[in-house]
Amino acid sequence: MNRNTKSIPFSRPSMGRAEWKAARRVIKSGWLTTGPEALAFEKAFAGFLHDSDPPGKEKIKTLSLNSATAGLHLALEAVGIGSGDLVAVPSMTFTATAEIVRYLGGNPVFIDSDESTGNMNPDALEKAVITADIAGKKIKAVIPVHLAGYPCDINAIRNALGDTDAAIVEDAAHAFPSRTGEGMAGTLGDIGVFSFYATKTITSGEGGMVATRNKKYFERMELMRLHGIDRVVWNRYAADSDVKSWE
Template sequence: MYDRERIFLSSPHMSGYEQQYINDAFEKNWIAPLGENVDHFESEVAEYVCCKGAVALSSGTAAIHLALILLGVERDDIVFCSSLTFIASANPILYQGATPVFIDSEPESWNMSPAALERALKEYSAKGNLPKAVIVVNLYGQSADYDEIKKLCDYYGVPIVEDAAESLGATYKGKKSGTLGKFGIFSFNGNKIITTSGGGMLISDDIEKLEKARFYATQARDQAIHYQHSQLGYNYRLSNVLAGIGRGQLRVLDARVSKKREIFNIYKQQLSDIEGIQFMPEATYGQTTRWLTAMTIDPQKIAVNHADFVGYLNQYNIESRPVWKPLHLQPLFKDTDYYYHDEDVSACLFHQGLCLPSDTKMTVETQLDVIKRLRDILK
């Protein structure tokens, strides 16, 4: 192994503001879930993205799960979901005993294909079995094409859950990512553009539904002087200490987006002369955060695959990763035959795609060293 500190894809990057909010939680002894940091973090995120409310939770997965509960998803219901994504987007469908139907990507944005979605909605409408929800994932910091997707979903009366776990800070036609569906989801996992160590957020303009989410997230405790529970609940609330970290992180979110985009621009400038590689495109309808810089490798022009890249870079203590393995190819869903696609774009992206180190703590000199290693293997 190369003798230096590891270069990560995307590691936590503290701003220095976090400590004041953490200290405040300790001084007031608000260590448990709930407290001033939680309340302020919710209102500050809602203000940043221009929505009416937010609920701070233990993870983005918890937020998706609560969104499905609030939409009435139950056993044997159908839920459509992007295929090219991390499995956390789809696991909550299984929590509810529902059946996932996976939708392929489009090459223009790598996100859900409106054409594939339209075909799936037509077929399920004809069967009288429309989905209870469509989970649309914003991949690697870029929003999907919501005008087309929303037009289809509105026509069939199907609500959208916007999985913006990777795209906080991105925009779609001037609107903030996460605000384009009935519910929006953010993740504050350690590798996200801002982090609370572990955590997530459910956002919406439906304040009544968000209050119900708070109820479910605190073990569905009824209003009584004793502990009384009439419905199934969950331990999903974010701690006041972690919310303090989030408040400090939120203050530098725009700076983190700028740095991520700068990292992408350096990769593009230094590697675009190499025939056979293409970077994830930025759709014309908005601005991506470039949470991770991702590129594809044409096997007809370059005789190494993404596994070769990952292994080679690892020798130099550089972390890289293939693009997400599509959910319709995951062993967990091997018995699921429901997948709508045109040319199986998501599978092609998986086999040819590579995510490069996009850590905001990475110096330009360090990034140029990564680029040198990439050029070496490409030769």
């Protein structure tokens, strides 16, 4: 019996002449990071997300990052997660969803998954909210994961949270470009996080994106993603810039 001795590649994205030309263009430009190509990508990605929004919905803003994990980190920091805070996460997910909570000193509360979808079970989330309340605590945020492209029921999750005012940070690393009747996965909560890792539907090798309509959250994440430096800082080196190079 003949066996195929070729290994199955971990990930082999579909790349061709368009990708080669784009990479060549970036290298020739001299801007390998925080440059106009990244800004153009943010704008295009935000536009794509907004195209699936219901009519009249406020446009979403996006920030490109080095990974979805960094996006979760920024998102939880922006909504105020800190030492001892409870954050609900699904029991079936990649480790980053829970470990980011620990990075910030919070405590992940694992929620059972729905047996038919694999996503967070809203009924189990409601029980966790009640249990925390009885103990004199509060769920401060929830990270629903749209597992394997199947969108979570964000409305059911929001209802399960009751009057907790908990922030909803969507982990949409698996979900681009999954849609619901109310918009694209990753645009339905307070902040959405996307991944462009090599195994995802679109890839930049490594990379991620955060998306939000909340001005306060956006401005905080924009400030914190580059050590407190504003992202448009690359303008300070332009000949016609009115921003001093040391600012």
